[in-house]
Amino acid sequence: MNTSAIFERIKAAAIEDWQRYVDHEFIRQMEAGTLAQAVFQQYLIQDYLFLIQYARAYALAIYKSPTLEDMQLAQGGLNAILGEMHLHIRLCEGWGLKKADLIAAPEHAATIAYTRYVLDCGQRGDLLDLHVALAPCMIGYAEIGRRLAPALAANPNHPYREWISEYASEGFQQAAQASINHMQQLADRALTEARFLDIVAIFSKASQLEADFWQMGFDLAREKN
Amino acid sequence: MNTSAIFERIKAAAIEDWQRYVDHEFIRQMEAGTLAQAVFQQYLIQDYLFLIQYARAYALAIYKSPTLEDMQLAQGGLNAILGEMHLHIRLCEGWGLKKADLIAAPEHAATIAYTRYVLDCGQRGDLLDLHVALAPCMIGYAEIGRRLAPALAANPNHPYREWISEYASEGFQQAAQASINHMQQLADRALTEARFLDIVAIFSKASQLEADFWQMGFDLAREKN
Amino acid sequence: MNTSAIFERIKAAAIEDWQRYVDHEFIRQMEAGTLAQAVFQQYLIQDYLFLIQYARAYALAIYKSPTLEDMQLAQGGLNAILGEMHLHIRLCEGWGLKKADLIAAPEHAATIAYTRYVLDCGQRGDLLDLHVALAPCMIGYAEIGRRLAPALAANPNHPYREWISEYASEGFQQAAQASINHMQQLADRALTEARFLDIVAIFSKASQLEADFWQMGFDLAREKN
Amino acid sequence: MNTSAIFERIKAAAIEDWQRYVDHEFIRQMEAGTLAQAVFQQYLIQDYLFLIQYARAYALAIYKSPTLEDMQLAQGGLNAILGEMHLHIRLCEGWGLKKADLIAAPEHAATIAYTRYVLDCGQRGDLLDLHVALAPCMIGYAEIGRRLAPALAANPNHPYREWISEYASEGFQQAAQASINHMQQLADRALTEARFLDIVAIFSKASQLEADFWQMGFDLAREKN
Numbered sequence: 001m002n003t004s005a006i007f008e009r010i011k012a013a014a015i016e017d018w019q020r021y022v023d024h025e026f027i028r029q030m031e032a033g034t035l036a037q038a039v040f041q042q043y044l045i046q047d048y049l050f051l052i053q054y055a056r057a058y059a060l061a062i063y064k065s066p067t068l069e070d071m072q073l074a075q076g077g078l079n080a081i082l083g084e085m086h087l088h089i090r091l092c093e094g095w096g097l098k099k100a101d102l103i104a105a106p107e108h109a110a111t112i113a114y115t116r117y118v119l120d121c122g123q124r125g126d127l128l129d130l131h132v133a134l135a136p137c138m139i140g141y142a143e144i145g146r147r148l149a150p151a152l153a154a155n156p157n158h159p160y161r162e163w164i165s166e167y168a169s170e171g172f173q174q175a176a177q178a179s180i181n182h183m184q185q186l187a188d189r190a191l192t193e194a195r196f197l198d199i200v201a202i203f204s205k206a207s208q209l210e211a212d213f214w215q216m217g218f219d220l221a222r223e224k225n
Numbered sequence: 226m227n228t229s230a231i232f233e234r235i236k237a238a239a240i241e242d243w244q245r246y247v248d249h250e251f252i253r254q255m256e257a258g259t260l261a262q263a264v265f266q267q268y269l270i271q272d273y274l275f276l277i278q279y280a281r282a283y284a285l286a287i288y289k290s291p292t293l294e295d296m297q298l299a300q301g302g303l304n305a306i307l308g309e310m311h312l313h314i315r316l317c318e319g320w321g322l323k324k325a326d327l328i329a330a331p332e333h334a335a336t337i338a339y340t341r342y343v344l345d346c347g348q349r350g351d352l353l354d355l356h357v358a359l360a361p362c363m364i365g366y367a368e369i370g371r372r373l374a375p376a377l378a379a380n381p382n383h384p385y386r387e388w389i390s391e392y393a394s395e396g397f398q399q400a401a402q403a404s405i406n407h408m409q410q411l412a413d414r415a416l417t418e419a420r421f422l423d424i425v426a427i428f429s430k431a432s433q434l435e436a437d438f439w440q441m442g443f444d445l446a447r448e449k450n
Numbered sequence: 451m452n453t454s455a456i457f458e459r460i461k462a463a464a465i466e467d468w469q470r471y472v473d474h475e476f477i478r479q480m481e482a483g484t485l486a487q488a489v490f491q492q493y494l495i496q497d498y499l500f501l502i503q504y505a506r507a508y509a510l511a512i513y514k515s516p517t518l519e520d521m522q523l524a525q526g527g528l529n530a531i532l533g534e535m536h537l538h539i540r541l542c543e544g545w546g547l548k549k550a551d552l553i554a555a556p557e558h559a560a561t562i563a564y565t566r567y568v569l570d571c572g573q574r575g576d577l578l579d580l581h582v583a584l585a586p587c588m589i590g591y592a593e594i595g596r597r598l599a600p601a602l603a604a605n606p607n608h609p610y611r612e613w614i615s616e617y618a619s620e621g622f623q624q625a626a627q628a629s630i631n632h633m634q635q636l637a638d639r640a641l642t643e644a645r646f647l648d649i650v651a652i653f654s655k656a657s658q659l660e661a662d663f664w665q666m667g668f669d670l671a672r673e674k675n
Numbered sequence: 676m677n678t679s680a681i682f683e684r685i686k687a688a689a690i691e692d693w694q695r696y697v698d699h700e701f702i703r704q705m706e707a708g709t710l711a712q713a714v715f716q717q718y719l720i721q722d723y724l725f726l727i728q729y730a731r732a733y734a735l736a737i738y739k740s741p742t743l744e745d746m747q748l749a750q751g752g753l754n755a756i757l758g759e760m761h762l763h764i765r766l767c768e769g770w771g772l773k774k775a776d777l778i779a780a781p782e783h784a785a786t787i788a789y790t791r792y793v794l795d796c797g798q799r800g801d802l803l804d805l806h807v808a809l810a811p812c813m814i815g816y817a818e819i820g821r822r823l824a825p826a827l828a829a830n831p832n833h834p835y836r837e838w839i840s841e842y843a844s845e846g847f848q849q850a851a852q853a854s855i856n857h858m859q860q861l862a863d864r865a866l867t868e869a870r871f872l873d874i875v876a877i878f879s880k881a882s883q884l885e886a887d888f889w890q891m892g893f894d895l896a897r898e899k900n
Contacts, residue, residue: 052743056349056740056746059734059749063731063734065731066648068760071727071730071757072757078750103743107430109433109437110338112342113335113338116337116338116341117341120344123344124513124514125516126575129576189645190640190644190645191642192639205332205337208334281512281515281521284512285509287505287506287509287512288513288799289799289800291800293502293535293553296505296509303525303528348738349738350801351801413869415869415870417864417866419863557880559784559884559887562788562792562880563785566791567791569791569798573794574731655782659784
């Protein structure tokens with residue numbers, strides 16, 4: 001099959017779920033700088049718990065890698081995530097959240113649904129299945145970072161500057177592009193037309209669960225009040 | 226450690242989450258016979274999708290079994306579930322749901338959260354972790370069956386007779402007791418006091434996700450209207 | 451790709467390793483009825499230990515199945531294996547081996563290499579990888595059964611009648627054919643040309659490890675003397 | 676249970692298998708500097724293939740980790756191994772082996788048996804099972820390094836100086852001690868007396884498979900002549 005630009009092809013096939021994720025109300029309010037701090041804090045706490053599972057997913061990717069090159073690509077992702085957690089703790093502290101609060105927080109059902117779905121895609125299928133389940137996170141955050149970057153220029157006191165800057169950064173954009181390239185390699189190796197709809201289904205579901213993850217921020221903040 | 230009656234000890238430690246699950250509004254309305262049919266149907270569709278994952282969890286239990294006896298116990302569970310799916314399809318047909326509807330239904334986030342959490346407990350930990358994650362389903366349904374059985378005697382035209390009868394049946398009660406006994410064996414072998422709170426955390430989380438599963442029936446029925 | 455007759459295509463690509471396995475000295479001596487009883491006994495003990503792992507591999511196949519139909523096919527295999535173990539114990543008793551001897555026997559390195567290789571192919575890859583790793587056992591034994599059946603007609607007192615009859619039986623032949631058909635379905639869904647050599651590599655390696663398994667019978671019998 | 680010095684307790688219970696491994700003829704000849712270069716080369720090629728699987732085992736350890744601290748400990752091991760592979764390639768080049776030779780070499784059955792056994796211990800059981808299966812490699816090589824270090828002082832032209840120095844080095848000794856300490860933590864958390872013999876069985880088997888790995892060097896060198 002012609003798998004050129006497989007990511008674009010998958011995204012086009014799942015475009016509605018993708019849009020609901022990258023254009024969620026959470027992102028719109030963040031762009032406008034109007035997102036309530038309490039919502040963002042709840043998101044941030046769950047995102048910390050998410051990263052632990054996300055690191056496990058990259059470890060699983062190493063385990064499942066058919067080649068040493070695949071292993072090394074996943075190793076880069078794993079080290080980046082486990083390194084990122086220190087940054088995360090610092091970011092949280094800036095918002096008045098202590099490390100002990102993060103660790104003690106119970107995982108929300110939306111966090112569980114998304115992370116365990118990704119891990120299970122990897123255990124049930126092959127490395128391509130796992131990579132596609134992981135894609136909405138890294139590639140979606142990069143798309144959101146690019147889109148929200150102009151809002152920082154427009155507002156010198158943007159309250160979410162640090163978060164937006166991280167995902168708009170050159171380093172993160174390159175990591176997302178590397179992820180797209182790796183998906184292409186994996187698809188060139190293992191994607192048949194017969195699998196295409198199954199792959200799209202994984203991507204759609206992961207995008208839905210990402211949108212649920214944004215929504216969770218609002219829901220948790222409402223419950224806490 | 227003294228692991229006698231380990232199930233009772235775990236349940237006592239997680240009693241609030243357990244009560245919210247086995248005494249959920251869904252169960253109260255089912256007992257009274259007032260549960261809206263639309264709610265029950267939505268539950269039933271997701272329960273069909275749940276059973277596929279539940280069968281995978283029993284297959285994982287076979288895979289992880291340290292002894293042939295453990296394998297055979299899990300094999301019994303697996304065969305019961307895959308057999309039960311035929312009954313499930315028949316039950317659904319009685320409620321106007323066709324097999325094609327069941328298979329085509331998208332998995333709800335609550336279904337994904339619960340099932341993938343159980344599977345991940347098994348992959349991450351040992352057979353005891355997996356068994357404890359599985360326990361709320363089988364043992365909880367048996368407790369619910371026992372509790373709701375008198376409602377059938379009181380109301381000859383109870384609309385949920387078939388469902389309640391299944392879980393109140395001698396066969397299901399015995400299977401649940403066998404599951405309790407197997408948990409005891411696994412705990413005798415592998416449970417330290419240092420692990421106890423982690424085991425309770427798995428049981429609590431699985432009970433919470435079961436309660437969310439009942440709630441999903443109401444949520445889905447509301448959305449469909 | 452044209453995957454018609456995928457099993458024949460894989461076998462042709464791995465024909466040397468396949469021949470060394472199905473035409474091993476162990477099989478030649480068994481056909482002639484000259485295989486030393488001590489060699490056969492050692493093989494039989496290890497084959498019992500092999501079946502436990504083989505059942506785990508079928509459980510893994512259920513776990514990894516993308517469809518309910520795939521699950522049910524693997525379930526049939528699992529139940530056949532766990533059922534077969536009773537026959538195995540009876541066969542062993544006919545050769546003076548008690549169940550306690552079987553269970554207490556240490557797994558030989560050749561048993562470990564073959565079984566854990568198959569299991570790892572499944573965990574690392576997808577269901578096709580696992581199925582191809584499993585194929586030499588079931589399909590090879592069926593080929594051996596067909597080839598050795600005439601030896602039974604020629605020798606009414608053939609010492610290995612029971613063993614040969616099992617694998618030459620209509621039931622076993624049909625199970626092997628079903629396995630070939632299932633491999634075809636899995637290949638139609640997930641086999642690209644880019645994967646073909648990797649699939650052949652798994653099949654070749656599993657065939658080599660099967661040949662090592664026959665050789666182990668001779669080696670163990672020699673050590674025991 | 677009293678798990679103080681759990682590694683020493685396990686080693687004592689498996690002392691015969693441990694001695695056959697750390698005091699194998701391969702090690703004696705290496706100490707004396709008389710080990711044939713062809714034997715060492717064959718070992719080195721397989722050890723390269725071994726490291727790929729060993730890295731997968733550490734990735735699995737990250738995946739299975741119950742705490743972030745456990746993840747970080749395994750991450751250190753993973754990065755060390757994947758880094759070590761570059762050193763390995765350089766060492767091989769010094770012995771006239773090119774990277775292409777390493778990658779193209781078929782995995783020997785002894786390499787498969789050992790590595791896939793370790794991986795399966797991890798998938799079947801918990802992190803303690805996996806850690807114990809990994810232990811003979813790292814802790815045994817450190818013991819061998821300490822024992823062989825004096826041979827370097829005695830012979831300025833020792834042909835295996837680079838290899839011995841690596842495992843006698845302060846860095847490797849510390850990593851082995853960290854591994855012993857981590858095993859203690861895992862045992863404090865999850866080891867019951869009822870599991871002790873199963874844990875010893877894993878350690879014994881892994882030690883046997885390590886001894887087979889040394890023997891493989893001799894066997895392969897003989898075959899190649």
